[in-house]
Amino acid sequence: MPIYKAPQRDYRFLMHELLGVSEQLGQMPFYADNDMNDPDLLNQVLEEAARFVEGELLPLNRTGDVQGCKRSDDGEVTTPDGFKAAYKKYVDAGWPALDADPKWGGQGMPHTVANAMLEMMNSANVAWAMYPGLTHGAVSALSEVGSEDLQQLYLPKLIAGEWTGTMCLTEPHAGTDLGIIRTKAADNGDGSYAITGTKIFISAGEHDMAENIIHLVLARLEGSPEGTKGISLFLVPKYIPDASGKPGERNGVVCGSLEHKMGIHGNATAVLNFDGARGWLVGEVNKGMNHMFIMMNAARLGTGLQGLGLGEVAYQNALAYAKDRLQMRTEPRTLPGEVADPIIAHPDVRRMLLTGKAYSEAGRALALWLALSLDTEAHHPDEAKRKEAADLVALLTPVAKAFMTDNGFNVAVQSQQVLGGHGYIAEWGLEQFVRDARIGQIYEGTNGIQSLDLLGRKVLMDGGKKLQKLAGLLQEFAEANEEDETVGSYVSALSKAANQLGTLTMLVGQKAMEAEGGKGADEVNAAAVDYLRYFGHVVYGYLWARMAKIAADKVAAGEDKDGFYAAKLATAEFYFKKLFPETKALSVQIKAGAEPLDVDMKAVFGFEAAH
């Protein structure tokens, strides 16, 4: 059975040495008053979280994959053995409320801590983690734009985890393109609406783990304009709360079927049929898309954490196998008494392992940096700091979602490769990590859509302002460290790549402006995926250089008893020598532009547009 240990030492390094989380939180009265600026307390919470995750969730991971969810003829769904019991323990221990607002019963802990716990849950059992995970988005949207009545009725239950939430966006004919959804809302005249339509791909859409499920549903109110400007957001409970706030009448939303999927079998991916279901408007009429983006942004970072968590656990299992499996001999012999040496002695095996380690540790740094920025955005007393943090979150959220899920999938695949034939066999668990990781690149906006969000919306439409702020951080670090013995060469590589990123940005922007016949968007579309990957390497390069600097100082000061900092330095070196050079190819591909994609559609694809 797969193993997993939460990377506690790395959390402490990142929080306290790289990011200075406690000092930062100390500047925010919300957390200082709460003792959340006490590093020991943060560490203890993470240790407690790890005990729960390793002890309760990890053992259910394969069960969930093998059993999957079962739907009865009347649309009720049973989750795999143990899922419900583990969820009860999770709720009883108060974990759902970890970073929620104390106003609604939350514990008011920082996102930084909740983010680390979410990574752990994704490593141990991503399908299980999605049940409470989806609730988070619903809480965000309700907190921000829900009416006081809706908040009072639903937030305490959702935050306590007694009820769970969903996001109902996709329809059979409308995925990325939410402007064409057909689900309708009719005004009942009593403050409620009748919602009718079919939603598909609804994660945690129906299950037996909580007593009620609160669906947040995009629908078109009768008489609303076409497209995205005519969409509103509705709250549709599975059971309509009665006067005492307890689940009452069964609402007209039924699970029509469960999807058969490549992975995340333990999570119920439901087709939901809404047949005049009673719903309540969340926020303003026709502002549903804006409101939904509150949920989506939380979900996007959460999806990035799935890539991170799955890459990490795949790496841990590949590492354990590589130390244990004896195959072929190395010179000098690692285990002279044995018939063969452990495969970790072969450089190519270490290449695969270090790929996992380098991407996981940089991804973790990025995730925690963004989590701290979310804390800052929400609670810093200085408005400029809040704005700065918000800009960083906006810019880096698509990078975190796409780069972390792409890397997570690739790391899972490479980790599977370390096990050779055993990697293909279910009992070893690696093939499940690969299948589970694959969805992260697809849902919550495909990684192609994330790339368009980054290059189109967050960079070009912003006139490069957010990008320049990030570049300022890089430059500041570079200027301070360009002569550094250890990280000077990294700084040099990073600075070149950052400058090149600026050049590439301007190049694409210019091509887009100069293109004729509406083809400007094509230039952005053609470059976006390679651009995001280039961007991701610049961000990871920055984080690796910073981590290496801290590690080098510790080693120089003789403060590296367990070799933790030596390992950071070795991994940074590997990253810059073996992974970062991907930018060399990406740069050429970005420069090639849209022209090689502007092919004769009839000749190449047998496609004829209607004219």
Next chain:
Amino acid sequence: MPIYKAPQRDYRFLMHELLGVSEQLGQMPFYADNDMNDPDLLNQVLEEAARFVEGELLPLNRTGDVQGCKRSDDGEVTTPDGFKAAYKKYVDAGWPALDADPKWGGQGMPHTVANAMLEMMNSANVAWAMYPGLTHGAVSALSEVGSEDLQQLYLPKLIAGEWTGTMCLTEPHAGTDLGIIRTKAADNGDGSYAITGTKIFISAGEHDMAENIIHLVLARLEGSPEGTKGISLFLVPKYIPDASGKPGERNGVVCGSLEHKMGIHGNATAVLNFDGARGWLVGEVNKGMNHMFIMMNAARLGTGLQGLGLGEVAYQNALAYAKDRLQMRTEPRTLPGEVADPIIAHPDVRRMLLTGKAYSEAGRALALWLALSLDTEAHHPDEAKRKEAADLVALLTPVAKAFMTDNGFNVAVQSQQVLGGHGYIAEWGLEQFVRDARIGQIYEGTNGIQSLDLLGRKVLMDGGKKLQKLAGLLQEFAEANEEDETVGSYVSALSKAANQLGTLTMLVGQKAMEAEGGKGADEVNAAAVDYLRYFGHVVYGYLWARMAKIAADKVAAGEDKDGFYAAKLATAEFYFKKLFPETKALSVQIKAGAEPLDVDMKAVFGFEAAH
């Protein structure tokens, strides 16, 4: 349900325009006497093959995945519904004997044709195709080194497909490292041997499709030296043929269990327990490894064809979806009357599709080039030509295996991405292609092992002689076409990369020689995977440039009514602009050498070698 149409037009282009298969076969009396130099006849065979594959195998692909194979308590295995009936049709139509020696009942057709049919079978149903596929290896080994008695008893049955074959190499503790296998052979004194041991991961190891299964088994004869020099090859039939050559007494080899795998569910991957099973020596005592390599080399090209076939079918399905799925609007509108445009109108979607097209078409060209080289190696009257062909096959077999399966998997993943959420859903079939494609990178020698075979054995240990011959072909083409209006720029990029490949080869070779303390092998090991990928791009670049040249001439001559050649040109352009630049990154990574991988094992991995 997934679609598939065999790429007939591409086969005709590659065989008759790129490779001149018929002229080449015409130089070989074996084929000329057989009318196999008649292009129309070759085309007809391929059309017939496609009818069988599309009509009989494709419809069983998902059935096979969903049902898998079932093992009864006594070790008998039932294949998925329809597999056995389809196999009977395959045998009745004479397909198993397609490229086999007429001496044993074969049809004596060229490998070129059999290779194309194998690609089709892998596209339509790779799990099914593995049953007859494994037989091929057994036939090769028996034909080459089996005694006349064994050949007469077994070859006609195997070639007719009445019996199938297996390769029994792997044991629980020994995969790549066959030198440490424990399966024993004891001399029965009657010309037979008693084979005892456990073999795992045996594809098509037990099933109900044929009346007998012939296992070719690596085992250690009592008293043989340790390591690979003490291993012999034995033939162990499931049923021992009686005096009339019919299946008689049940032999002591039993399927102990079937593996639960990520994919290829329709193929029975068996644990086989040999308990004093009667076996017969194939070839010479203690030469088992050499003999097994005859099977392995055939299997490696066959595995490459799995990557090709799965990439192709995944591409075809992504293309169909991309034309059909309406989502978001493009400027100018492709379907002005609809609410949205087909996603093929978005450049990033075309990028994913063209990646599939470019890799599949180059892979097909490589596979057929190698198949023709196998025909030449076997049947050309000129010894120098035979040697030249053999060298090319030896050099390019690891490239075909690894580069084609890596690309096949990546293309399947990208094609899945084109479908968005539907790509993750089983019914659409894409996720099965991804799972099925994953094994090709692992078995028949992992792609890491292929890379070591290429760089270590086929290039460096060969003193670069085979590589220089290949370089000669490239140079010849480059010199003839460097001024060409269409392909001149490709020739220039290709020549630079080919020169760089030479430089990188010398660099790694020199580092390996200069390394101290037995670390020379580490330099090869560290560079091998990136080196093979670089090598693969040089080979594909050469093939794309040649294909583009032919296409350009046809277009210039006004002979491109259906746009086939325009499509080739567009795909070549895409390949050189968007895929070939990967070499820029690989070159930097190869140059970085083993140093970034030579980490402190205790600090980085918590691993302490025994001293």
